[in-house]
Amino acid sequence: MFSPAFCPNPSCVYHSLPTLENPHRTVPFVRIGFYHTLVVGNVPRYRCKACGKTFGVRTFQLDYYAKRSLPYQSLHQAFYSGQNLSSIARLLHCSPASIQNRLDRLSRNAILLHQLCLRTHQIQEDLTADGYERFDRNQFFPNNINLTVGKDSQFIYGISHATLRRKGTMRPEQKAKRKTLESQWKPPRGTLSASFAFLLQDLSSFWNPSFDSPLTLYTDEHPVYPIALRKVPFLKHALSQKHLSHTRISSKLPRTVQNPLFPSNYMDRELTKDIAAYHRESVCFVRNVNNGLSRLLCYLLYHNYQKPYRIHWGALHFPSHAQVAGIPSTRFKKKLERVYDERFFLTQNPLTPLWEALWFRRYKTPLKMNEEYLPKYTYKGYTQASIK
Numbered sequence: 001m002f003s004p005a006f007c008p009n010p011s012c013v014y015h016s017l018p019t020l021e022n023p024h025r026t027v028p029f030v031r032i033g034f035y036h037t038l039v040v041g042n043v044p045r046y047r048c049k050a051c052g053k054t055f056g057v058r059t060f061q062l063d064y065y066a067k068r069s070l071p072y073q074s075l076h077q078a079f080y081s082g083q084n085l086s087s088i089a090r091l092l093h094c095s096p097a098s099i100q101n102r103l104d105r106l107s108r109n110a111i112l113l114h115q116l117c118l119r120t121h122q123i124q125e126d127l128t129a130d131g132y133e134r135f136d137r138n139q140f141f142p143n144n145i146n147l148t149v150g151k152d153s154q155f156i157y158g159i160s161h162a163t164l165r166r167k168g169t170m171r172p173e174q175k176a177k178r179k180t181l182e183s184q185w186k187p188p189r190g191t192l193s194a195s196f197a198f199l200l201q202d203l204s205s206f207w208n209p210s211f212d213s214p215l216t217l218y219t220d221e222h223p224v225y226p227i228a229l230r231k232v233p234f235l236k237h238a239l240s241q242k243h244l245s246h247t248r249i250s251s252k253l254p255r256t257v258q259n260p261l262f263p264s265n266y267m268d269r270e271l272t273k274d275i276a277a278y279h280r281e282s283v284c285f286v287r288n289v290n291n292g293l294s295r296l297l298c299y300l301l302y303h304n305y306q307k308p309y310r311i312h313w314g315a316l317h318f319p320s321h322a323q324v325a326g327i328p329s330t331r332f333k334k335k336l337e338r339v340y341d342e343r344f345f346l347t348q349n350p351l352t353p354l355w356e357a358l359w360f361r362r363y364k365t366p367l368k369m370n371e372e373y374l375p376k377y378t379y380k381g382y383t384q385a386s387i388k
């Protein structure tokens with residue numbers, strides 16, 4: 001018998017999740033028949049007696065509004081094993097757009113699971129930050145995918161993105177083409193330091209300089225990092241109080257395990273190896289920035305919470321990167337078990353601005369003039385201050 005733990009209506013008093021004080025709360029709902037779908041046949045319909053709204057079982061499922069059921073776990077595994085969208089689509093006999101749609105859905109669950117862990121976490125290790133240069137749409141729009149990574153755990157803490165201006169030597173016709181493209185769309189000035197500052201601002205959700213242990217941030221010698229640090233008031237203050245230190249490492253040092261930038265170098269290698277769009281000379285490059293970031297979030301879900309920290313052949317159980325970072329498995333185990341089935345609700349898990357930008361698809365795609373599409377049900381009732 002279906003029994004929801006909460007009412008899906010964000011303005012209902014029964015919308016919040018059961019608490020420790022009230023774990024066995026009964027939601028007052030009644031069965032009122034069913035509605036028919038072509039996907040799964042008849043779906044029972046219910047009404048919440050507290051708010052009067054009706055809902056079906058599918059309201060709580062990751063496949064809410066989907067017109068076809070696809071196996072999320074197989075699709076996810078194929079994705080993080082290096083298959084591109086077309087290849088997965090051929091495997092599952094559907095269109096590449098359907099695969100992107102399912103990865104978008106999964107990425108939203110990944111954001112909420114990750115936020116749930118970070119919100120209650122105090123960082124227990126130093127951090128490395130780096131930007132990985134790839135491109136979106138075409139090679140005239142290089143980007144930086146910026147990640148903060150745990151120095152001991154290789155746990156990915158945060159993600160941000162910046163589109164850059166194409167640099168380097170170009171032939172005259174390439175210069176002319178860049179000029180034409182830039183007359184249509186050009187990245188704003190200072191976007192890289194703004195993107196890093198945005199990423200580093202999120203540290204405040206899991207590191208408090210006044211109470212937690214001092215932190216060291218390792219980066220390469222790119223001049224953008226000191227600029228970005230100065231843009232974040234609490235980090236600027238922490239630097240002056242010596243709670244935070246910034247160590248810059250030459251990128252020319254051998255990329256070994258002993259190199260303090262090993263976690264960032266390791267992530268660069270893993271992303272290049274595992275994600276089709278980041279393979280060298282790939283023809284599966286990202287066409288839409290937000291779609292690319294959705295896929296990266298699906299990779300974060302796998303890397304942080306599913307993949308063993310180190311794989312030794314023959315051994316059965318190894319902790320995930322999250323556990324090595326000090327996040328107990330009890331905090332995410334239940335959500336992880338349901339990540340391919342249930343729809344996690346944004347209105348029960350407020351996001352920090354870094355994750356809101358990803359959820360609301362706020363990153364701009366070069367040359368794209370139309371607004372990004374985001375289904376209304378994904379944010380209906382969300383009232384965080386930074387919502388547009």
Ligand SMILES: [Zn+2]
Pocket residue numbers: 007008009012013014015048049050051052053
């Ligand atoms: Zn209700």
